[in-house]
Amino acid sequence: MLIADRVIAIAIMALSAYFMWHAIALPIGWNGMTGGPGGGAFPFWLSLIMLLSAGGVLIRSLMQAPSSQHFFDSQMLRSVILVVVALFVTIALIPVLGAYIAIPLFIFWYIKIYGRHGWVLTAALTIGTPVFLFFFFEVTLKILLPKGVTEPLFFPLYAMFF
Amino acid sequence: MIYRITRRAALAGVASIAMIAAGATSALAEGWKPQKPIEMVIMAGQGGGADRLARLFQSIIQKEGLASMPVLPVNKGGGSGAEALRYLKDNEGDAHKIMATLNSYYTTPLRTDIGVDIEEFQPIARMALDTFVLWVNADSDVQTLDDFVAAVKASGGEWKMGGTGTGQEDSLVTAMLEKEFDIKVTYVPFGGGGDVAKNVVGGHIDSSVNNPSEALGFYQAGKMRPIMAMTPNRLDVFPDTPTATELGHDIVYWMQRSFVAPKGMPAEAVAYYTEMFKNLSQTEEWQTYTREKALMADFLSGDELQAYFLEEREKHAAILADMEGDGAS
Amino acid sequence: METLALLADGFATSLSPINLMIVILGVTAGLFIGAMPGLGSVNGVAIVLPLTFIVPPSSAIILLCAIYYGAMYGGAISSILLGIPGASTAVATTFDGRPMAQQGKAGLALIAAAVASFVGGTISVVLFTLFAVPLADLALAFGPAEEFALVLMAFTTFVGLGGDDKLKTIIMICLGLVLSTVGLDLISGQPRLIFGDLPGFYSGVSFLVLAIGVYGIGEILYTIESSRTAPQVTPAKISLRDLGDGIRTMNRMWRTMSLGSFLGFFVGMLPAAGATPAALMAYGIARSTSKDPKSFGKGNIEGVAAPETANNAASTGSLLPMLTLGIPGSPTTALLLGGMVMWGLMPGPMLFIEQPDFVWGLISSLYTANFAAVAINIALIPLFVWALRMPFTVLCAIVMVLCIVGGFAPSQKMHDVWLIAGFGVAGYLLRKADYPLAPLVLALVLGPLMEKSFRQTLISEQGNVLAFIERPLSGTFIAIAALFFVLPLVKYLRKGGRRSVAPAE
Numbered sequence: 001m002l003i004a005d006r007v008i009a010i011a012i013m014a015l016s017a018y019f020m021w022h023a024i025a026l027p028i029g030w031n032g033m034t035g036g037p038g039g040g041a042f043p044f045w046l047s048l049i050m051l052l053s054a055g056g057v058l059i060r061s062l063m064q065a066p067s068s069q070h071f072f073d074s075q076m077l078r079s080v081i082l083v084v085v086a087l088f089v090t091i092a093l094i095p096v097l098g099a100y101i102a103i104p105l106f107i108f109w110y111i112k113i114y115g116r117h118g119w120v121l122t123a124a125l126t127i128g129t130p131v132f133l134f135f136f137f138e139v140t141l142k143i144l145l146p147k148g149v150t151e152p153l154f155f156p157l158y159a160m161f162f
Numbered sequence: 163m164i165y166r167i168t169r170r171a172a173l174a175g176v177a178s179i180a181m182i183a184a185g186a187t188s189a190l191a192e193g194w195k196p197q198k199p200i201e202m203v204i205m206a207g208q209g210g211g212a213d214r215l216a217r218l219f220q221s222i223i224q225k226e227g228l229a230s231m232p233v234l235p236v237n238k239g240g241g242s243g244a245e246a247l248r249y250l251k252d253n254e255g256d257a258h259k260i261m262a263t264l265n266s267y268y269t270t271p272l273r274t275d276i277g278v279d280i281e282e283f284q285p286i287a288r289m290a291l292d293t294f295v296l297w298v299n300a301d302s303d304v305q306t307l308d309d310f311v312a313a314v315k316a317s318g319g320e321w322k323m324g325g326t327g328t329g330q331e332d333s334l335v336t337a338m339l340e341k342e343f344d345i346k347v348t349y350v351p352f353g354g355g356g357d358v359a360k361n362v363v364g365g366h367i368d369s370s371v372n373n374p375s376e377a378l379g380f381y382q383a384g385k386m387r388p389i390m391a392m393t394p395n396r397l398d399v400f401p402d403t404p405t406a407t408e409l410g411h412d413i414v415y416w417m418q419r420s421f422v423a424p425k426g427m428p429a430e431a432v433a434y435y436t437e438m439f440k441n442l443s444q445t446e447e448w449q450t451y452t453r454e455k456a457l458m459a460d461f462l463s464g465d466e467l468q469a470y471f472l473e474e475r476e477k478h479a480a481i482l483a484d485m486e487g488d489g490a491s
Numbered sequence: 492m493e494t495l496a497l498l499a500d501g502f503a504t505s506l507s508p509i510n511l512m513i514v515i516l517g518v519t520a521g522l523f524i525g526a527m528p529g530l531g532s533v534n535g536v537a538i539v540l541p542l543t544f545i546v547p548p549s550s551a552i553i554l555l556c557a558i559y560y561g562a563m564y565g566g567a568i569s570s571i572l573l574g575i576p577g578a579s580t581a582v583a584t585t586f587d588g589r590p591m592a593q594q595g596k597a598g599l600a601l602i603a604a605a606v607a608s609f610v611g612g613t614i615s616v617v618l619f620t621l622f623a624v625p626l627a628d629l630a631l632a633f634g635p636a637e638e639f640a641l642v643l644m645a646f647t648t649f650v651g652l653g654g655d656d657k658l659k660t661i662i663m664i665c666l667g668l669v670l671s672t673v674g675l676d677l678i679s680g681q682p683r684l685i686f687g688d689l690p691g692f693y694s695g696v697s698f699l700v701l702a703i704g705v706y707g708i709g710e711i712l713y714t715i716e717s718s719r720t721a722p723q724v725t726p727a728k729i730s731l732r733d734l735g736d737g738i739r740t741m742n743r744m745w746r747t748m749s750l751g752s753f754l755g756f757f758v759g760m761l762p763a764a765g766a767t768p769a770a771l772m773a774y775g776i777a778r779s780t781s782k783d784p785k786s787f788g789k790g791n792i793e794g795v796a797a798p799e800t801a802n803n804a805a806s807t808g809s810l811l812p813m814l815t816l817g818i819p820g821s822p823t824t825a826l827l828l829g830g831m832v833m834w835g836l837m838p839g840p841m842l843f844i845e846q847p848d849f850v851w852g853l854i855s856s857l858y859t860a861n862f863a864a865v866a867i868n869i870a871l872i873p874l875f876v877w878a879l880r881m882p883f884t885v886l887c888a889i890v891m892v893l894c895i896v897g898g899f900a901p902s903q904k905m906h907d908v909w910l911i912a913g914f915g916v917a918g919y920l921l922r923k924a925d926y927p928l929a930p931l932v933l934a935l936v937l938g939p940l941m942e943k944s945f946r947q948t949l950i951s952e953q954g955n956v957l958a959f960i961e962r963p964l965s966g967t968f969i970a971i972a973a974l975f976f977v978l979p980l981v982k983y984l985r986k987g988g989r990r991s992v993a994p995a996e
Binding site for chain 2: 533537540630631632634674677678679680681685688690693694695812816817819822825826828829832835838839840841842902903943947950951953
Binding site for chain 3: 004005008012019022023025026030031036037038039040042043046047049050053054056057060071072073076077079080083084087088090091094095099103106107110111114115117121125129133136137140141142143144145146
């Protein structure tokens with residue numbers, strides 16, 4: 001628990017420093033002539049407060065006695081990582097294969113392989129979700145989802161519904 | 163149902179693509195038609211003047227059936243339109259994307275290096291030129307341009323001029339006024355033109371250079387007073403307001419409302435969209451709108467439009483150089 | 492009396508069978524759009540705007556108002572059932588709505604939200620009917636200094652009261668504020684924090700992206716980790732008796748609801764401020780004036796009622812500057828304004844004089860839309876509650892897909908979908924390490940307004956910081972803000988208890 005706390009505090013400190021480095025591209029000082037703080041002032045000084053507070057969290061955790069509580073439940077961590085990886089793969093596939101291939105693949109994986117549900121439920125959701133997405137987002141709301149290489153397959157559908 | 167058709171019968175799908183492709187080629191002979199909804203990228207956020215106008219176009223196109231596919235507006239207003247410009251650049255050759263522009267079409271690439279050269283884009287049509295008018299609160303003592311100049315000078319630089327974000331149109335017009343009359347104002351940037359007009363009426367700022375459409379409501383209610391129009395001829399809606407030219411000052415500034423397309427859009431598609439906007443410019447709705455909102459409906463397309471863009475870019479480069487030379491932020 | 496006659500005429504229009512049909516259709520569509528994470532009233536209104544040309548303007552505006560109201564009601568549904576605020580106005584609803592759903596009281600929470608929305612909507616429409624024109628002047632009195640003071644007040648009523656780790660709360664507030672500065676700096680016109688020129692950051696980090704990330708994806712990951720050891724959501728049931736119970740419970744909350752309504756209406760009326768600060772302030776005030784402030788955030792029904800009355804009242808309030816001044820207070824009202832302009836109506840001070848038929852038709856349609864919304868919403872509650880009874884893995888898969896698609900839909904950028912995934916993982920880790928997430932989300936919502944109005948004031952006042960206190964309206968707000976900041980501090984010090992007050996910015 002303490003180790004994770006420290007790692008997160010250090011990560012926040014690094015992130016703050018990174019923000020500060022970007023913020024100094026614009027003036028960070030107070031300029032009375034142009035009326036107050038420059039464009040970089042807010043992000044810079046707030047990041048500094050963040051850096052110092054995260055430092056405080058780090059020091060505090062260093063002074064605490066080690067606890068036996070674990071940050072991650074090692075067994076459950078595996079499922080979390082699996083889901084995160086599946087999510088990232090799905091997002092990466094969307095611009096390439098299109099939302100109408102990537103999302104059903106994700107649903108299929110999640111329901112059938114990860115969730116170990118039956119075929120009927122899996123099939124219903126894998127087919128039902130994209131149909132719903134198409135009619136709700138594209139036909140009703142006129143919001144087009146990315147299609148990637150599957151784009152030409154949709155031309156007849158557009159002709160039919162628009 | 164539909165899903166199964168596309169997914170399971172993949173082979174049939176491929177066959178149908180071939181057929182559609184064949185159909186598309188034969189259609190080419192008769193003239194190109196969009197095969198999917200047309201994306202209308204707007205260089206500004208939701209709710210602003212540019213956005214409202216783009217959605218007006220969308221509505222007229224849909225109502226009059228000017229396009230065979232729906233036109234879908236998408237706002238990409240980030241970084242004063244930098245986001246939209248980059249998006250257009252990244253979609254080279256796309257025949258289903260057009261962009262509604264405003265003057266940030268020139269100023270944004272001039273002010274920050276975003277790797278976009280507007281010369282590469284395909285011009286489609288210029289629909290209108292929006293005008294600028296100098297406004298004060300109706301309770302103010304300022305009645306004429308001379309009063310305005312005197313009041314600004316008397317304030318010792320504390321005269322508050324409101325406008326849209328720094329580097330955008332209103333700030334350029336303000337810079338032109340400062341240079342012409344040798345005055346110095348405090349420029350207060352706001353999120354949008356409506357916000358600026360409201361702050362003039364509420365007395366939080368002293369003047370603005372709003373487009374007529376943004377201030378018309380307040381003007382009709384007797385809450386804002388136009389001082390000078392930055393146009394060559396008087397505007398029909400403000401017949402008693404002198405123009406800068408009349409008063410002997412060379413200040414004319416327009417906001418262009420045009421459409422452009424990505425580089426490499428097929429010529430047939432360009433012709434299609436040009437025709438669509440040409441028809442649009444002749445509709446009753448559009449003509450009424452331009453008359454009521456003091457817009458100059460000045461249709462321009464093709465090479466003439468490109469020449470106009472490049473000329474305007476030069477002008478803006480000069481104004482921006484002046485602004486930065488003054489050390490104004 | 493003249494007002495009543497005009498309103499009666501308006502009702503004659505809005506109650507015609509065809510318009511009633513339009514209201515029912517519009518409300519139902521709005522409800523579903525609002526219930527979708529990522530989509531809100533803006534999307535609904537934007538979609539139907541062009542369609543409104545086929546019907547006469549009076550029917551068109553009824554359709555738009557019906558969708559607007561429906562979406563406002565619908566926003567609470569996603570907040571309560573999934574814990575993902577569908578719009579920034581519904582953030583405060585998640586604080587108690589989500590715990591209630593987890594305790595199996597989703598039905599009750601939804602009833603509370605519907606009834607509260609109805610009360611807020613009704614009170615504010617009555618205020619609107621009676622005082623629309625004179626109140627317009629109040630909206631004008633608000634300049635940048637007042638806006639800043641108001642946002643500060645919203646911030647202090649809210650933050651600064653939590654019992655969370657002080658340092659960690661500060662970190663989260665700062666992180667939210669820093670994220671809110673990403674994109675274009677309006678004042679200098681320069682891009683900032685775009686991280687190596689990624690065009691996706693030009694338009695900043697949207698509230699929806701962060702909220703869907705931390706509350707949607709982050710929450711799912713957190714639940715996955717804890718779910719197999721302990722079933723996390725108690726199955727919810729709903730019956731007619733619950734409805735009666737719900738309404739009886741609500742009957743005891745008149746103080747909270749009337750406060751939320753007035754607050755919502757007045758804050759919503761101010762352009763640029765709008766419904767989000769209103770809902771947060773209503774929640775904050777309900778909590779700090781409650782006899783049992785500790786129960787807030789753990790499923791107190793008042794914590795659902797307060798923000799829901801306020802955000803619905805605010806959405807009505809925000810129509811006021813749009814109609815009377817021609818100034819939209821939110822993107823949605825900006826689109827409505829655009830619609831009116833397209834029909835050849837000129838919103839602004841003259842509208843009430845020149846187009847009374849339209850104005851009163853609109854106001855009366857707000858009454859009908861409100862009635863229709865509460866009825867349809869309550870009728871659909873069993874459906875929503877039933878959706879919660881799905882197996883957890885199924886629900887997870889569906890919610891994740893909705894997060895991806897809902898995150899993509901508003902901006903149509905894959906960049907935002909990646910950010911959602913990133914915020915989801917970060918939110919999960921931060922939550923495990925006991926970092927409070929609400930201040931992060933709130934800071935991102937209020938940050939841009941705060942910085943902009945702060946700097947605008949300083950520019951127009953030549954850098955004079957005292958301007959905030961010298962102006963009567965903003966001075967009053969600052970004083971109230973200070974009071975809210977100090978009050979809990981004093982309370983805790985007097986008790987001699989553990990200080991758990993986080994300083995606000």
